[in-house]
Amino acid sequence: WRCKTPLLYYAKPSWYIKTTAFKDKIIAANNKINWHPSYVGEKRFANWLENMVDWGISRNRYWGTPIPVWTCECGHVECIGSRKELVEKAIEDIDETIELHRPFLDAVHIKCSECGKTMSRITDVLDCWFDSGAMPFSQYHYPFENKELFESQFPADFIAEGVDQTRGWFYTLLVISTFVMGESSYKNVLVNDLLLDKYGKKMHKSRGNAIEPFGIIEKYGADAIRWYLPSVSPVWTPIKFDEDGLKDVYSKFLSTLKNTYNFFATYANLDNVDPTEYNIAYEDLEEIDKWLLSKYNRLSKNVNNYMDNYDLTNTVRDIQNFVSEDLSNWYIRRNRNRFWSSELDNSKKAVYQTTYEVLEGICRLIAPIVPFVSEEIYTKLTGKDSVHLADYPTFNEEYINDTIENRMDLVRDLISLGRNIREEVKIKVRQPLSECLIDGKNESLISDLVPLIEEELNVKKVTFITELEEYMNFTVKPNFKEVGKIFGSSIKTFTNELLNLTIEDINKLQNNEVLKMTIDGTDYDVDINYVDIRTNSKEGFDVASDTTNFVILNTELTEDLILEGIAREIVSKVQNLRKTNDFEIADRIVLSYYSDEEVNKAIEKFKDFIMNETLSTKLKENKKLKEVFDINGHECYLKVEKNA
Numbered sequence: 001w002r003c004k005t006p007l008l009y010y011a012k013p014s015w016y017i018k019t020t021a022f023k024d025k026i027i028a029a030n031n032k033i034n035w036h037p038s039y040v041g042e043k044r045f046a047n048w049l050e051n052m053v054d055w056g057i058s059r060n061r062y063w064g065t066p067i068p069v070w071t072c073e074c075g076h077v078e079c080i081g082s083r084k085e086l087v088e089k090a091i092e093d094i095d096e097t098i099e100l101h102r103p104f105l106d107a108v109h110i111k112c113s114e115c116g117k118t119m120s121r122i123t124d125v126l127d128c129w130f131d132s133g134a135m136p137f138s139q140y141h142y143p144f145e146n147k148e149l150f151e152s153q154f155p156a157d158f159i160a161e162g163v164d165q166t167r168g169w170f171y172t173l174l175v176i177s178t179f180v181m182g183e184s185s186y187k188n189v190l191v192n193d194l195l196l197d198k199y200g201k202k203m204h205k206s207r208g209n210a211i212e213p214f215g216i217i218e219k220y221g222a223d224a225i226r227w228y229l230p231s232v233s234p235v236w237t238p239i240k241f242d243e244d245g246l247k248d249v250y251s252k253f254l255s256t257l258k259n260t261y262n263f264f265a266t267y268a269n270l271d272n273v274d275p276t277e278y279n280i281a282y283e284d285l286e287e288i289d290k291w292l293l294s295k296y297n298r299l300s301k302n303v304n305n306y307m308d309n310y311d312l313t314n315t316v317r318d319i320q321n322f323v324s325e326d327l328s329n330w331y332i333r334r335n336r337n338r339f340w341s342s343e344l345d346n347s348k349k350a351v352y353q354t355t356y357e358v359l360e361g362i363c364r365l366i367a368p369i370v371p372f373v374s375e376e377i378y379t380k381l382t383g384k385d386s387v388h389l390a391d392y393p394t395f396n397e398e399y400i401n402d403t404i405e406n407r408m409d410l411v412r413d414l415i416s417l418g419r420n421i422r423e424e425v426k427i428k429v430r431q432p433l434s435e436c437l438i439d440g441k442n443e444s445l446i447s448d449l450v451p452l453i454e455e456e457l458n459v460k461k462v463t464f465i466t467e468l469e470e471y472m473n474f475t476v477k478p479n480f481k482e483v484g485k486i487f488g489s490s491i492k493t494f495t496n497e498l499l500n501l502t503i504e505d506i507n508k509l510q511n512n513e514v515l516k517m518t519i520d521g522t523d524y525d526v527d528i529n530y531v532d533i534r535t536n537s538k539e540g541f542d543v544a545s546d547t548t549n550f551v552i553l554n555t556e557l558t559e560d561l562i563l564e565g566i567a568r569e570i571v572s573k574v575q576n577l578r579k580t581n582d583f584e585i586a587d588r589i590v591l592s593y594y595s596d597e598e599v600n601k602a603i604e605k606f607k608d609f610i611m612n613e614t615l616s617t618k619l620k621e622n623k624k625l626k627e628v629f630d631i632n633g634h635e636c637y638l639k640v641e642k643n644a
Contacts, residue, residue: 015058015067015124019175023052026175029184033174036310037236040191045166055175057127064125066105072112072119080110082144091118133172136185154181158188158310163236165191190310192235198242211241223370224250230312230369231320253320254373257362260328261377264355266585267339271348275356278349282399286347289354291408292331293399295322296358300395303365307392312369319365327358330412334452356381364393410549411449414438417544417551418457425542425555430572431565431632433459437541437552440466441511458568459553469503471541471552475534476501476509483530490520498531506533510548562632566599567606569631570638574614577640588615588643592622595636617643 019026027049035041058067068080080086083096089110098104102125109118131138136154140146155177161169170189177185197203203210216225228249232239268275282290299322306315331354338351363378367387378387418436422429436459443464446453450462465471476498478484478491487494497517505515510533515526524530528547535550537543543552557565574591583589591614593603600621603610607619625637 012060014056015069015122016054016056017175017179019052019055022175022178023049025182026052026178029174029178029182033184033186034188036188036190037234040163040166040236041189044163045170048166048171055127057130058122058124059127060123061125062102064128065131066100066102067122067124067126070110070119070121072115072117074112074115074117076112076114076119078110078113078119086110129168129172130176132169133174133176136173136177137180155184156186158190159186160190160192163191163193188310190235193238195229196238196240198240198244200238200240203241216243216246220246220250221254221372223373224254227253227316227320227366227370231316234311234313249320252324254370256324256328257373257377260323260332261359261381263332263339264352264359265380268352270585271344271352273344273349273352275349275352278353280346280350280353284346285350285354287404288331288334288408289350290399290401291404292326292354292358294401294405295326296361297395297397297399298405300361300365300393301397301400304392304395307368316369319362323362327362331355361393363387364390368392407446407449410442411446411452413546414442414549414551415453415456417546417549418453418459418553420544421542421551421553421555422457424544427555427557428565428569429458430568431458431557432561432568433457433553433555434461434558434561435459435554436462437465437471437554438462439468439550440464442549457553465552468507468550470538472535472537472543472550474503474506475536476506477532477534479530479532486524486530487519490522494519509533512548563598563602563605566602566632566634567610570599570603570636571610571613573629573631573636573638574610574616574640577638578614581640583640583642586615588617590618590620590641590643591616592620592625592639592641593637594621594623594625595631596634599631599634599636614640 027046030041030045030049033041035045068086070078070080078089080089083098083100086098086108087094087096091109091111092107094108098108102123106121106123109120111117112119136156137143137150140150142150159170159173165171173185177183194202197209197211199209201207201209224246228246229235229239229241231249232241232245282293285293299318302318303315306312306318335351338348341348359381360378363374363381364387367374367378367390371388374387378384378390384390419429427433436453436457438453447464453462454460468474478487478495478498480491483494484491494517497519501515508515509526509528509531512528517524517526535543535545537552540554540556541552542555543550545551570593574589578587578589591610593599595603603619610616611619622637622639625639627639628635628637630636
């Protein structure tokens with residue numbers, strides 16, 4: 001078949017197990033198995049069992065497990081059940097160490113109990129799937145040895161294999177164990193589908209689309225592949241393998257996790273601290289610490305539920321999102337100043353304690369999927385022997401706080417909207433803006449978090465507003481996909497009525513309230529799904545919104561704002577220079593510069609800010625510098641040197 005020529009099949013006598021005699025018991029045993037996904041067990045496998053035929057177990061081959069059946073010319077047949085029985089009945093002088101394969105077993109004969117003549121073993125070997133199906137018993141040499149061990153582990157909690165094994169391993173395991181024990185040898189089964197190329201086609205060497213696995217493992221590591229595969233789609237669906245996706249997983253998850261640990265370890269070592277010695281009470285933690293613990297414990301709760309249901313896809317996606325977005329991009333980034341603080345006060349101890357607790361828990365959460373990275377980080381972090389000797393994480397329900405999460409998540413959503421505005425109008429986050437305007441409905445919930453929004457969006461002031469029409473224009477049109485069939489010929493009337501909505505009406509819709517409207521004599525309850533609300537900002541303002549919130553930025557730049565933006569850009573370039581020159585975090589430097597009048601003006605005005613942020617002890621102008629940088633459209637020459 002590999003050379004694409006027809007195969008010839010010949011009918012030959014075979015030995016069979018009469019599985020049809022146990023059909024009802026086998027089907028009943030299958031009905032007690034938890035299949036993931038359920039439809040494989042309930043349909044594909046169940047249909048296979050319903051159409052069961054007797055199992056032809058003999059193969060006319062040399063290699064394989066010899067069928068232990070001896071026959072006599074008188075017609076008597078005898079099946080030998082153990083080495084001991086074979087030694088007792090063998091005509092030849094053998095012992096129990098005999099090799100149980102061909103040709104050795106072919107040379108053993110027994111005396112016929114019916115006629116006294118010599119019996120010979122049939123030359124057939126067993127179907128190799130019989131070997132596989134007998135695995136639960138043969139691994140412990142049951143029932144000859146390890147009886148208690150076998151019974152303590154039978155049936156297995158779970159097995160996993162490809163969907164093609166419905167006619168192979170899944171079937172033979174079930175058949176043999178039902179014959180021998182009267183029940184299935186496994187309680188749960190996770191079925192995986194095929195691995196395809198990135199275009200959804202089967203991989204074949206002849207087509208040139210096969211992936212060489214060891215090269216990929218050498219390049220990215222086994223853990224990256226183990227994490228990537230379930231992240232693409234549920235394992236019981238065909239997975240399209242794309243190396244670009246593998247790179248993305250490595251970058252967003254494994255690299256981010258390692259960098260987070262390295263950041264934590266760097267400062268913990270600098271401060272010579274052991275976070276396990278701290279015992280800052282929960283009520284004494286800062287709100288952002290409580291937020292992270294809430295997020296982590298909710299994650300742990302969800303992951304335990306996913307794992308109980310063999311849902312690897314949501315497991316890896318939720319953990320990856322937590323590590324990338326919650327832990328690294330928000331908590332660590334927002335708390336850098338606490339790590340950098342020169343004073344080891346309770347705030348600094350709390351950030352060490354919280355980060356340690358979450359990193360340690362994450363290592364245990366991911367250990368079954370990425371055993372090597374989790375082991376490396378865990379052992380370095382804790383000093384313990386192995387993450388694989390630790391218990392799987394549980395969760396503390398008392399740490400899960402909806403209010404804290406909702407507050408912080410709302411702030412993050414608003415910041416995301418603000419950053420979207422900056423991207424659209426092409427204004428860097430390092431460029432300060434004068435004002436950010438937010439819907440007044442959120443003031444009571446997040447007013448105390450305004451400084452955080454100001455810092456993240458780099459704005460001088462956050463204002464809560466209720467009169468939106470002062471800054472925004474609203475356009476409300478029908479959501480034709482949803483309401484075309486509802487209004488039919490009245491759609492034009494509905495469109496015209498939407499033009500008459502007041503700002504209060506629009507606010508109600510955006511707050512998921514219902515408007516009572518009469519269209520051509522018929523009353524309708526109009527909600528947010530009926531309409532498409534578009535917003536655009538008035539002159540000098542730019543807006544971004546989602547279904548429930550909006551952010552307006554004043555994007556007019558004054559001279560002071562422009563100069564501060566230049567100063568912040570210089571700080572960014574200097575920090576990169578420190579890295580490329582392999583300076584230590586605490587190294588003090590001398591900063592030399594040379595540029596035009598506007599940059600010099602910015603340096604003069606924000607001299608203290610630049611020196612503090614870059615750990616510079618001295619700023620000096622030097623016209624002989626060679627390395628030039630683009631500072632918001634200005635040429636600026638910079639050089640950093642360690643302070644002598």
